Amino acid sequence: MFEITKSTIVNSLKNLNSSRINTNSLTLNSIKKLELNNLDLSLEISLNSADSTEVKNEIINHLKKDFIELKNVNLEISSKSTSKVSTHKDARKDAVLPGVKNTIAIASGKGGVGKSTVAVNLAVALAKDGASVGLIDADIYGPSIPLMLGSNDKPKVYQAENSVKMIPLESHGIKFMSIGLLVDDKAPIIWRGPMASGAIKQFMTDVNWGELDYLIFDLPPGTGDIQLTLVQTIPLTGAVIVTTPQEVSLIDARKALKMFERVNVPILGVVENMSYFIAPDTGNRYNIFGSGGGEKICKELNTTFLGGIPIDPRIREGGDAGMPMVYGIPDANETSILMDISRKFTEQVNIRNSNASDKIEILLGDQD
Numbered sequence: 001m002f003e004i005t006k007s008t009i010v011n012s013l014k015n016l017n018s019s020r021i022n023t024n025s026l027t028l029n030s031i032k033k034l035e036l037n038n039l040d041l042s043l044e045i046s047l048n049s050a051d052s053t054e055v056k057n058e059i060i061n062h063l064k065k066d067f068i069e070l071k072n073v074n075l076e077i078s079s080k081s082t083s084k085v086s087t088h089k090d091a092r093k094d095a096v097l098p099g100v101k102n103t104i105a106i107a108s109g110k111g112g113v114g115k116s117t118v119a120v121n122l123a124v125a126l127a128k129d130g131a132s133v134g135l136i137d138a139d140i141y142g143p144s145i146p147l148m149l150g151s152n153d154k155p156k157v158y159q160a161e162n163s164v165k166m167i168p169l170e171s172h173g174i175k176f177m178s179i180g181l182l183v184d185d186k187a188p189i190i191w192r193g194p195m196a197s198g199a200i201k202q203f204m205t206d207v208n209w210g211e212l213d214y215l216i217f218d219l220p221p222g223t224g225d226i227q228l229t230l231v232q233t234i235p236l237t238g239a240v241i242v243t244t245p246q247e248v249s250l251i252d253a254r255k256a257l258k259m260f261e262r263v264n265v266p267i268l269g270v271v272e273n274m275s276y277f278i279a280p281d282t283g284n285r286y287n288i289f290g291s292g293g294g295e296k297i298c299k300e301l302n303t304t305f306l307g308g309i310p311i312d313p314r315i316r317e318g319g320d321a322g323m324p325m326v327y328g329i330p331d332a333n334e335t336s337i338l339m340d341i342s343r344k345f346t347e348q349v350n351i352r353n354s355n356a357s358d359k360i361e362i363l364l365g366d367q368d
């Protein structure tokens with residue numbers, strides 16, 4: 001039995017052990033209202049769940065067991081509305097991933113610029129705002145998503161109608177899959193382009209992603225054969241380019257942008273990472289890798305600047321500890337920056353999808 005406060009109630013919900021509810025996502029982004037009036041509790045939760053009566057009883061019983069003094073638990077379950085998120089209508093995507101509204105590549109010219117860090121934090125930020133999100137670690141030579149999401153379990157498999165399917169892992173409110181979960185992480189992976197794209201294809205077709213607003217792909221760095229094959233394998237809504245501000249990284253970011261242009265994948269914007277460092281003792285700002293590079297290539301190549309992320313040891317620590325910054329330190333200034341980037345990103349997806357549907361209408365109009 002615990003003292004009844006808002007935070008003990010949230011904690012209790014975190015420990016709810018149910019096969020029907022993803023408790024991580026429940027406490028992260030699904031509690032819409034929590035009011036405590038003496039011993040009356042009013043809760044509103046939004047969930048993606050088919051059998052909401054059973055879920056409702058399960059939650060009420062759980063809370064009443066933890067807090068026997070509670071008089072009333074008034075629980076409302078609303079279905080999680082993801083209608084805010086627009087859909088990329090595309091025959092090729094719908095054929096492989098019918099339940100997925102948008103497929104997004106996170107790419108960079110160079111490695112080590114923070115692509116995986118951005119992919120993980122963007123995915124969790126979108127989930128915090130209520131979207132359902134999946135993340136595919138497509139960096140098959142250097143998978144880092146299991147480490148960054150703090151989960152290294154073997155995915156469960158089951159026999160579906162015609163094939164064996166995998167269930168993606170879940171962490172911090174998002175689903176994910178990585179080659180790192182399937183192979184020994186000490187052995188190097190030696191794959192040629194077609195094998196790499198085969199593995200990514202399988203991550204699309206043989207994993208039960210369910211309904212998702214976004215499926216995000218953390219691509220390998222560079223613009224070689226393998227990247228090109230992958231970009232042509234995944235039916236993409238659009239790509240986000242990650243770069244650091246200095247010229248040596250921008251050169252390769254430009255190449256990545258051009259590669260997507262060549263295969264007609266829209267660029268949704270550029271994220272500049274490691275933009276500056278604020279010294280914690282003096283508050284002074286240091287532009288360690290220069291400044292303004294991200295904005296510069298956006299102007300040059302006519303794309304949107306989604307934002308700049310400072311260097312912060314807590315971002316690195318969060319990555320190594322499997323606790324993304326936006327999840328682990330929700331009130332940090334860097335978290336607000338990452339949340340703003342994710343909202344700008346959503347805007348760009350919506351603009352892209354409405355432009356695309358205008359195009360379809362124009363084409364249909366042309367037929368008359």
Ligand SMILES: Nc1ncnc2c1ncn2[C@@H]1O[C@H](COP(=O)(O)OP(=O)(O)O)[C@@H](O)[C@H]1O
Pocket residue numbers: 108110111112113114115116117118144221273274309310311312313314315316317319320
């Ligand atoms: N803004 C940042 N502040 C501090 N450390 C960062 C930041 N962005 C990335 N890192 C760290 O830099 C390293 C490389 O980042 P990573 O996301 O793995 O790059 P990539 O996927 O592009 O190779 C990781 O250790 C990561 O934690």
Ligand SMILES: [Mg+2]
Pocket residue numbers: 115116117139142144
């Ligand atoms: Mg990476």
